[in-house]
Amino acid sequence: MPIPDQIPSPSKRYPLTRFGLVSWPWLLPIVLVLLFVAVLLWLPWQAKKLEANERQEQLIADTLWVEQALQFQFTRNQESLSLIAHDFIHIANDQTQNTQLLERLRLFVSSNHEIAQALIFDRRQQILGSSLLKLDQPAQIEVLRQTYLQLNKLQFLSPKPQCLPHPDPKQIDGMICRFPVVQDGEVAGNVFVNYRLQVLLDETVPWWFAQENELRLLNFDEKVVAKRAAGGFGRNVYTHNRALEFPQLNFTLHTNSIKTEPKLLSNLLVVSVVILSLGLVWSLIALWRDINRRLRAEGALRKEAAFRAAMENSLVTGLRARDMEGRLTYVNPSFCKMIGVPADELVGRLPPMPYWAPEATETYQERFAQILTGTVQPEAYETIYQRANGERFPVLIHESALVDEHGKQTGWMSSILDVSELKRAEELSRQHEEKMHANARLATMGEMASMLAHELNQPLAAISSYTTGALNILEQPNLEPMHLRLALEKARDQAQRAGQVIKSVHEFVRKRETARAPLALDELISNLLPLVELQAHSAQVKVQVEVQAHLPMVAGDRVLLEQVILNLSRNAIEAMAQNPPELRHLKIVVSQIHSNESDKFSTQSRVQISVQDRGHGINDEVAQQLFSPFFSTKSSGMGMGLNICRTAVEFHGGQLQHRPHPQGGTIFEFSLAAITGEAKDLQGNDSQEK
Amino acid sequence: MLYIVDDEEVLRDALGWLAQSRQIKNQSFASAAAFLELVHGGIPFSEEGDCLLLDVRMPEMNGIALFDILSAQQLTQRLPVIFLTGHGDVPMAVDALKRGAFDFVEKPFNDNNLMDRVQQAMTASLKASAAFDVQKRLQSLSQREREVLDLILLGRMNKQIADDLGISMRTVEVHRSNIFEKMQIKSAVELAGLLK
Numbered sequence: 001m002p003i004p005d006q007i008p009s010p011s012k013r014y015p016l017t018r019f020g021l022v023s024w025p026w027l028l029p030i031v032l033v034l035l036f037v038a039v040l041l042w043l044p045w046q047a048k049k050l051e052a053n054e055r056q057e058q059l060i061a062d063t064l065w066v067e068q069a070l071q072f073q074f075t076r077n078q079e080s081l082s083l084i085a086h087d088f089i090h091i092a093n094d095q096t097q098n099t100q101l102l103e104r105l106r107l108f109v110s111s112n113h114e115i116a117q118a119l120i121f122d123r124r125q126q127i128l129g130s131s132l133l134k135l136d137q138p139a140q141i142e143v144l145r146q147t148y149l150q151l152n153k154l155q156f157l158s159p160k161p162q163c164l165p166h167p168d169p170k171q172i173d174g175m176i177c178r179f180p181v182v183q184d185g186e187v188a189g190n191v192f193v194n195y196r197l198q199v200l201l202d203e204t205v206p207w208w209f210a211q212e213n214e215l216r217l218l219n220f221d222e223k224v225v226a227k228r229a230a231g232g233f234g235r236n237v238y239t240h241n242r243a244l245e246f247p248q249l250n251f252t253l254h255t256n257s258i259k260t261e262p263k264l265l266s267n268l269l270v271v272s273v274v275i276l277s278l279g280l281v282w283s284l285i286a287l288w289r290d291i292n293r294r295l296r297a298e299g300a301l302r303k304e305a306a307f308r309a310a311m312e313n314s315l316v317t318g319l320r321a322r323d324m325e326g327r328l329t330y331v332n333p334s335f336c337k338m339i340g341v342p343a344d345e346l347v348g349r350l351p352p353m354p355y356w357a358p359e360a361t362e363t364y365q366e367r368f369a370q371i372l373t374g375t376v377q378p379e380a381y382e383t384i385y386q387r388a389n390g391e392r393f394p395v396l397i398h399e400s401a402l403v404d405e406h407g408k409q410t411g412w413m414s415s416i417l418d419v420s421e422l423k424r425a426e427e428l429s430r431q432h433e434e435k436m437h438a439n440a441r442l443a444t445m446g447e448m449a450s451m452l453a454h455e456l457n458q459p460l461a462a463i464s465s466y467t468t469g470a471l472n473i474l475e476q477p478n479l480e481p482m483h484l485r486l487a488l489e490k491a492r493d494q495a496q497r498a499g500q501v502i503k504s505v506h507e508f509v510r511k512r513e514t515a516r517a518p519l520a521l522d523e524l525i526s527n528l529l530p531l532v533e534l535q536a537h538s539a540q541v542k543v544q545v546e547v548q549a550h551l552p553m554v555a556g557d558r559v560l561l562e563q564v565i566l567n568l569s570r571n572a573i574e575a576m577a578q579n580p581p582e583l584r585h586l587k588i589v590v591s592q593i594h595s596n597e598s599d600k601f602s603t604q605s606r607v608q609i610s611v612q613d614r615g616h617g618i619n620d621e622v623a624q625q626l627f628s629p630f631f632s633t634k635s636s637g638m639g640m641g642l643n644i645c646r647t648a649v650e651f652h653g654g655q656l657q658h659r660p661h662p663q664g665g666t667i668f669e670f671s672l673a674a675i676t677g678e679a680k681d682l683q684g685n686d687s688q689e690k
Numbered sequence: 691m692l693y694i695v696d697d698e699e700v701l702r703d704a705l706g707w708l709a710q711s712r713q714i715k716n717q718s719f720a721s722a723a724a725f726l727e728l729v730h731g732g733i734p735f736s737e738e739g740d741c742l743l744l745d746v747r748m749p750e751m752n753g754i755a756l757f758d759i760l761s762a763q764q765l766t767q768r769l770p771v772i773f774l775t776g777h778g779d780v781p782m783a784v785d786a787l788k789r790g791a792f793d794f795v796e797k798p799f800n801d802n803n804l805m806d807r808v809q810q811a812m813t814a815s816l817k818a819s820a821a822f823d824v825q826k827r828l829q830s831l832s833q834r835e836r837e838v839l840d841l842i843l844l845g846r847m848n849k850q851i852a853d854d855l856g857i858s859m860r861t862v863e864v865h866r867s868n869i870f871e872k873m874q875i876k877s878a879v880e881l882a883g884l885l886k
C-alpha cells in the first residue's frame with residue numbers, strides 16, 4: 001500500500017519513543033508491583049518467624065514455671081518434714097506422742113506421692129521415725145540405719161542439706177536428700193527423704209503442659225532420670241534446658257515442644273498473597289498486551305485515516321455521502337471546490353441543495369425520489385450543477401449504496417465528476433469536425449467549380465481567339481471570306497461545346513430530385529432528437545418536442561430534411577447563448593395544417609414544422625439580408641446554412657419562413673405537402689417531451 | 691517566330707489563327723516534349739524576333755518545367771516566355787515571372803492585348819540576341835586584343851597605344867585589324883556604338 005510522503009510516521013510524530021522515555025511510566029508500576037509482591041512474601045515469613053519466637057518464649061516461660069513448681073514442691077516438703085522432725089527430736093522420750101508424730105509423718109508421705117520414704121534420725125544417728133517401718137522391728141531398722149549411714153556418713157553432722165542420687169541403679173529416678181534439723185545452733189538430727197523424681201514430675205507438672213511438651217529430667221551424666229510425654233515425643237524444634245537445683249545435686253530439666261515449625265505454605269494468607277500476586281502480574285501483563293494492541297490498532301487507524309484523507313484530498317472527483325433521508329453527511333474537498341460552497345454549509349442539509357440549478361430542479365426531484373425508493377440505476381447519469389457564482393457545469397454522477405458493517409444500507413455514496421472540460425473538448429472536437437467537413441465540402445465544391453471553369457474556359461478562349469482573329473482579318477484590305485468562314489465555323493463549334501458542358505452539369509443536379517420518398521416526420525424527428533440534444537446539452541438548452549398524433553406522411557429527401565431541421569435547431573441554440581440558463585428553451589413543433597389557410601395549395605393538406613427559440617430575435621436589417629449568400633451574423637458562420645435550408649425546403653415545394661416569437665425569439669417554419677390517403681396511424685405517441 | 695505550346699488542339703488552332711491575323715509567323719507544338727526536340731536541334735532565331743506562348747497546365751511535362759529547362763540553358767533572354775494560365779496556376783506563373791518569364795496572361799484573355807505583348811516580346815528578343823552576339827564576339831578576342839580594344843574605346847591613337855603597351859606600332863595595327871574583323875565592324879565609331 002503506497003503511503004503518501006506527507007503523512008508523518010508515528011515515530012516521527014513522537015520522537016520521544018526513540019529514546020525510551022515513553023517506557024518509564026511502565027517501569028514505575030512494575031517496580032511497585034514487584035515491591036508489593038516482595039512485601040507480601042516477606043510478611044508471612046516475618047509472621048512465621050514471630051510465631052516461632054513466641055512459641056520459643058512460651059516454652060521457656062513454661063519451663064521456668066515447671067522448674068519453679070518443682071523447686072517449690074521440694075522446698076515445701078523440706079519445710080514440712082523439718083517441722084515434723086523437729087517435733088520428734090523435741091519430745092523423743094514420750095512414747096505416746098512419738099506414735100502420734102509417726103502417724104503425722106506417714107500421713108504426710110502418703111499425701112505426697114513423690115516421696116517414697118522419709119526417715120528421721122536423731123543426733124546419735126538413731127532412727128526416730130520412718131514413714132514405712134514400725135519401730136518394733138529393730139533388725140530392719142538397723143539395716144536401714146546402716147544403709148543411710150553409709151550413704152551419708154561424712155556429712156551427717158553438716159548443717160547443710162544434701163541430695164544424692166539413689167545408690168541402686170535400678171531406681172535411676174530415685175534421689176535421697178538429707179535435711180539437718182538444727183536446734184540451738186547445733187545439728188540435732190537429720191531427715192532423710194527418698195524421692196522418686198518420676199512421680200515428682202508426674203504430680204507437679206500440669207497435664208496441659210505435658211500435653212504440649214515432652215519433659216525430661218537428666219542427671220549429670222545426661223542420662224534420662226525421668227520423663228513425661230503425654231502428648232507424644234518432642235519434635236526438637238522448640239527446646240529448652242533448665243537447671244534444676246537440689247542441695248548439692250543438679251539435674252537438667254529438658255523441655256521439647258511437640259509443635260512443629262509454623263508452616264509457610266499452609267498459611268492461607270501466604271497462599272492468597274501468592275495467588276493474588278500472580279493474578280496481579282498476570283492482569284498487568286494482560287493489560288500491557290491489551291494496551292500495546294490498542295496502541296498498534298490506533299497507530300494503524302491513524303495511518304489509515306491519514307492515507308484516506310490524502311486520498312480524498314488528492315481526488316479530483318467530488319465525493320458525497322447521503323443518509324437514507326437524503327441528508328448530506330459527508331462531502332470531500334474536491335466537491336466543495338467544484339461547487340464553491342464550504343463543507344460546513346453542506347453537511348447536514350436536506351434537499352433542495354445549494355448546487356441545484358433552478359431550471360433542472362424537476363430532474364433532481366425525480367432522481368431524488370428514485371433514490372429514496374431505491375430504484376436508482378447503477379449506471380452513471382449526467383446532469384447540470386450550479387456553482388456558487390451561478391455558473392452551470394455538467395456533471396457525471398455515479399451512485400452506490402453505503403452499507404454498514406451489518407450489511408444494512410445506511411445511505412448513498414456518490415462520486416461527481418465535473419465533465420465541463422470533457423464536454424468543452426467534445427464540443428470543440430465536434431465543431432472542428434464540422435468545420436473540416438464543411439471545408440472538405442468546400443474543397444470538393446471548389447474543385448468542381450475549378451474543373452467546370454477550366455472546361456468552360458477552353459471553348460470560351462478559343463471562341464474569343466477565333467472572333468478576334470476574324471475581326472483582325474476584317475480590317476485587312478485583301479479580305480478572303482473563306483478564311484473568315486472557317487474561323488467562324490470553329491467558333492460556333494466551341495460555343496456549342498460550352499453549352500454541352502453546362503447542360504451536363506444541370507442534368508447532374510436534376511438527378512437528385514428522384515431521391516424523394518414517403519417519410520414519417522415523427523420518426524424522422526425522433527431519430528434526429530439525440531443529435532439535437534447533444535448540441536442542446538452542451539449549451540444547457542432545454543429541448544421540447546411536440547409532434548401531433550396521426551400525422552400524414554410527406555414526400556421528401558430524408559437527408560436534406562434532417563439537414564434543414566438540424567441547421568435550424570443549431571441556429572436556435574446559438575441564438576440563445578446569451579440567455580440566462582432558465583430561459584434557454586428550444587421547441588420543435590410538428591403539426592398538420594389545413595388547406596384553406598393557403599390559396600396556393602388549396603387542395604392539399606400539409607404538415608408544418610416549426611423550430612422556435614427564445615433568443616435575440618431577428619431585426620429588420622438582418623431580415624433583409626437573411627437569405628443572401630455568404631451572409632452570417634455568426635463570427636464562424638459561412639452564410640450558407642439558411643441558404644441551403646431554403647433551397648432544400650423549396651426543393652420540397654415549401655417555403656422557409658420566419659416570424660418573431662410572441663414571447664421573444666424567433667420561429668422558423670416550413671410546410672411540406674402531405675401524401676393524401678396514406679396517413680400513417682401512430683399509437684400512443686401523442687407527444688414526446690424531454 | 692511565335693512558338694505556341696498547348697495540349698489543347700482547339701486553342702492551338704485558335705491562337706495560331708489569331709497570330710496569323712496579325713501577320714505573326716507561328717508554329718504550334720502539342721507538348722513540351724515536342725518543343726524540347728526543337729530546342730535540342732538549336733533554335734533558328736529569326737530576324738523578326740522570337741517568343742514562346744506556353745500553357746502552364748499540360749499533361750506529362752507542364753509549362754513551368756519546360757521554362758525551368760530553358761532557363762537553365764540561358765535561353766529565356768533570346769526566347770521570351772509568355773505563360774497562359776488558368777485560375778489555379780497564377781501563383782506558379784508569378785513565380786516564373788520573377789525568375790525571368792516575360793509575362794503571364796490569364797485565361798480567358800483579351801486576344802489583341804495578348805498579341806501586342808507577343809510582339810513586344812519578339813522585339814525584346816531581338817535586342818537580347820544582338821547583345822548576345824556582341825558578347826560572343828568579345829569573347830573571341832585574345833587577352834592582348836582586349837587590352838588594345840579598351841584603349842581604342844578610350845580614343846587613343848595607335849602610336850599612344852604602342853607606347854602604353856610597350857609594343858611596336860606595327861603590332862598595334864595588326865591587333866586593330868584583327869579586332870575589327872572579329873567584331874565585324876569597319877570603324878571605331880561603329881565599335882563604340884556596339885559596346886554602348
